[in-house]
Amino acid sequence: MAWNWEQADWPDFTYDKKVLEPLESEFLLRSGELLGVFRHVGSDDRDQIRIDLISEEALKTSAIEGEYLNRESLQSSLRQQLGLGSETRRIPPAERGIAEMMADVYLHFADALSHRTLYAWHKMVMSGERRIETIGNYRLHADAMQIVSNRLDKPKVHFEAPPSARVKTEMDAFAAWFNDTSPKGKTPLPALTRAGIAHLYFESIHPFEDGNGRIGRALCEKALAQNLGEPSLIALAYTIERHRKAYYDSLEASNKSNAVTDWLLYFANTILEAQRVTLARVEFSVAKAKFYERYRDQFNERQEKVIARMFREGIDGFKGGLSAENYIAITQASRATATRDLQDLVAKGALTKTGERRHTRYALQV
Numbered sequence: 001m002a003w004n005w006e007q008a009d010w011p012d013f014t015y016d017k018k019v020l021e022p023l024e025s026e027f028l029l030r031s032g033e034l035l036g037v038f039r040h041v042g043s044d045d046r047d048q049i050r051i052d053l054i055s056e057e058a059l060k061t062s063a064i065e066g067e068y069l070n071r072e073s074l075q076s077s078l079r080q081q082l083g084l085g086s087e088t089r090r091i092p093p094a095e096r097g098i099a100e101m102m103a104d105v106y107l108h109f110a111d112a113l114s115h116r117t118l119y120a121w122h123k124m125v126m127s128g129e130r131r132i133e134t135i136g137n138y139r140l141h142a143d144a145m146q147i148v149s150n151r152l153d154k155p156k157v158h159f160e161a162p163p164s165a166r167v168k169t170e171m172d173a174f175a176a177w178f179n180d181t182s183p184k185g186k187t188p189l190p191a192l193t194r195a196g197i198a199h200l201y202f203e204s205i206h207p208f209e210d211g212n213g214r215i216g217r218a219l220c221e222k223a224l225a226q227n228l229g230e231p232s233l234i235a236l237a238y239t240i241e242r243h244r245k246a247y248y249d250s251l252e253a254s255n256k257s258n259a260v261t262d263w264l265l266y267f268a269n270t271i272l273e274a275q276r277v278t279l280a281r282v283e284f285s286v287a288k289a290k291f292y293e294r295y296r297d298q299f300n301e302r303q304e305k306v307i308a309r310m311f312r313e314g315i316d317g318f319k320g321g322l323s324a325e326n327y328i329a330i331t332q333a334s335r336a337t338a339t340r341d342l343q344d345l346v347a348k349g350a351l352t353k354t355g356e357r358r359h360t361r362y363a364l365q366v
Contacts, residue, residue, distance in 0.1 A: 005162050015261040023268040024190040030275045045289040053233045058098045061214050061237035093128025100124040105218050109225035113178045125211040132209040138167045139209045159255045161206035170205045182226050191227035195220045196267035239274040284315045287366035302331040321361025
């Protein structure tokens with residue numbers, strides 16, 4: 001069977017608008033809820049929430065591609081990019097590059113899409129990369145651009161993109177489509193529909209030698225932000241990374257036809273799940289700010305360290321809950337000291353306790 005870009009109707013994607021309408025409405029409703037929560041957050045806490053959400057997206061969009069970055073370096077670079085502080089540490093190229101792209105998406109979401117923007121993002125994403133020939137431009141190599149599974153004895157081609165000679169023409173059409181379907185464009189599309197098509201369309205062209213997944217997800221963030229009129233901060237990559245196989249399976253199932261209803265339903269539901277995750281994480285961050293305000297100057301240094309470590313685990317918390325052994329490992333305290341510290345945290349209401357003896361576990365009371 002021919003790939004989608006080889007077919008006569010490429011790139012005229014067709015889909016059932018009616019089945020997407022309730023999902024589009026839910027997206028707009030949830031966006032209003034998220035905005036409402038943000039209104040009740042102070043400016044300093046709001047800035048920290050932004051850093052937390054954007055850095056988590058940067059980490060996860062890289063992790064999807066098998067690249068695992070340093071959270072503290074990312075956050076330091078993001079603060080500098082967003083004008084929230086100067087860098088005080090050396091930032092590795094990979095962390096600096098992805099932070100620059102995520103900040104650019106956040107700050108300039110309203111700008112029209114151009115080749116220059118995409119070239120700049122590619123330079124950022126490929127910062128420090130030495131394995132590929134062309135950085136900051138579309139691919140030029142004569143070899144076929146294929147997505148192949150790792151088995152060397154029986155390689156399976158999951159997708160083959162248009163040849164490099166076609167890429168510039170295809171990307172001219174893609175950029176025109178992206179700008180025309182924006183809220184102020186000639187043929188505006190609803191948010192979820194536009195983001196879903198944008199991702200599939202871009203990934204089908206696969207215009208760069210590497211980095212297409214990260215840039216494709218950034219385009220989704222840009223599309224959603226343009227439709228909302230403000231940065232979305234949606235945990236899209238975070239959600240995709242948790243269900244990575246379903247993501248790749250859905251992409252593969254959608255690259256042989258330009259009838260894309262199934263893909264759009266999958267992707268719309270993924271975005272809605274990402275919204276729910278984002279709302280929960282923002283509420284968690286608000287609770288974290290209130291927690292620290294309530295317990296200001298009430299913890300010793302060991303307790304502060306453990307509480308901070310627990311908050312870094314996010315809304316999922318420690319797998320199986322915090323144990324006394326965890327406490328000892330984090331603080332290097334004796335068992336007796338750990339027991340006293342934990343009892344004190346429970347007595348103050350900072351932690352809840354479940355189980356007995358070696359099954360005792362602790363959780364934040366937020």
